Amino acid sequence: MNRRAQAVVMLLFGGAILRASLSDMYLRFVKQGLRPLLIAAGVLLVVAAAMTLWYDLRPPPREPAGEHGQHDEPGAPHGESVHDEHGGGHGHGHGEPRVGWLLLLPVLGLLLVAPPPLGSYAAGQAGTVLTAQEPDSDYPPLPPGDPAPVTLLDYASRAVFDGGRSLADRKVRLTGFLTPGPGGEPMLARIVLTCCAADGRPIKIGLTGDVPAGLPADTWVRIVGVYSDRTAKDPINDATVPYVEVRSWQQVAAPTEQYE
């Protein structure tokens, strides 16, 4: 792969990163907080591509008075020739930049395939994320509103670790996608992200009462319900899965930020 082709690959890769991070697409893969870093990295990639092309299109400077700006002053660290590789370092198997062709794969993934956010399939593969946190901590009161909007993780933590005390006598509103439980019954789930989708783990909540029926997996619903003391075990990791008693539900469009 010559330098000009490398510049094109870097340009495509940086462009794909920029396109994903300037739209909402990056939220399918990483957390919102990474956006500034992604934009900076995309810009740097594009600049590196531009500089590579720029230098490749002009002949290398032969004289100290070449056409390019900065030169080492005498005694600068690069006066001596720096021989990097131990003899024949590039003489083995893979040629040095040839592996760079692989960078076209993420470009393909970002620009052409544009995979959807993790959903029901991933939720069925992993155990619920709810694990022993502070069992004795007191949870703050629910946010105001009737029903109170809470995240699935918040509801599940209050239900399991607080015995539902802070949920008593309140209606809650939960938004998530449907995923089939161990027995095929619909459960409400959402993927919790720490860093990127590779560490995404589902949070699962069982449904009783007016359970949404007849909807395919990955359908997004918003349910209004109350605390139920029923629990189950996720067969995948033995973690506790709390239930919510559904009073009403409606189908909704998938939110922009699908992860919690």
Place this chain on the structure above:
Amino acid sequence: MADRRPVATEDIDWSAPPATRRAPGRSRRDGGRIGSVEVLAVLLVALVLLRAPIAGLVSAPWLQTWTTVFVSVLVQAVPFLVFGVALSAVIAVFVPRSFWARALPKHPALAVPAAGVAGVVLPGCECGSVPIAGSLIRRGVAPAAALTFLLAAPAINPIVLTATAIAFPNNPGMVLARGVASLAVAVAMGWLWLRLGRADWIRLPHRPHLDDRSRGRAFWAACRHDLMHAGGFLVLGAAAAATINVAVPESWLRGLAGNAVLSVLALTALAVVLSICSEADAFVAASLTQFSLTARLVFLVVGPMVDLKLIAMQSGAFGGRFAARFAPATVVAGVLIGSGVGLVLL
């Protein structure tokens, strides 16, 4: 590419010896041979034309999940890779060699722990620390010290330790145990390298010689080279991690959790194959509740030092002979030291 014949490639570095450098005018065209730019152009046109069939191919749920995980590992790693590469280019081009001689203790056996502590202070990511370590070796830092930095920087830094504290609120000892065990492994590997390591195991890839008169040119050449090189190996590692993520259901691990030895080995294997970034692995470890704390500590110690993504990047940056020895030795050190620290502190 094995023999870099001057007539067969346009890829000669501008700083290559004059004997192999073609006349500037002719090096632009490669008489009759199809160059990589042409291949790239045909490839891109084909991809755009075949967009619909390609999108149709990846409609199966497992393939979509694979693609999402694959792309997300890359998207997550890209900023750290790019900034790590830029920093390593700065080290290569703008930091004089004499600086490292002054900054690190003369004796390599002392330089190793100094490099380990430097790794604690600098918030690094594993993807960025590979090119940085390569640059340090090029600039004359003892390989043992550079390797200790390579292991310590992603494993123990303020961000990672804070994340660990948040993930294990009931086990504050986990933060201390992680820091102690990771630093011990990094320093032990540095000293082990001093004793047993051989310089000819490390093969730094050919990189444009940085004795060019223009520092701007040298800087961007180093950036370009490391981005393409480390980036390509990062793609390999991300593909491997996504495959494991989709192909190995978590339920397979359950049977192993009961046995103390097996659970440590199972989580070691999981740390190597999952290739999660070190800022996130504490939360994954916290969710593996059926395993002992010691097993999860080993997961946290091994993960940032050895995983599929890192093995791919290290064999790219230092050569396959190096990675084939260094990665297994680091795993063994991580398991032994991690278990020992876990038994004492947890």
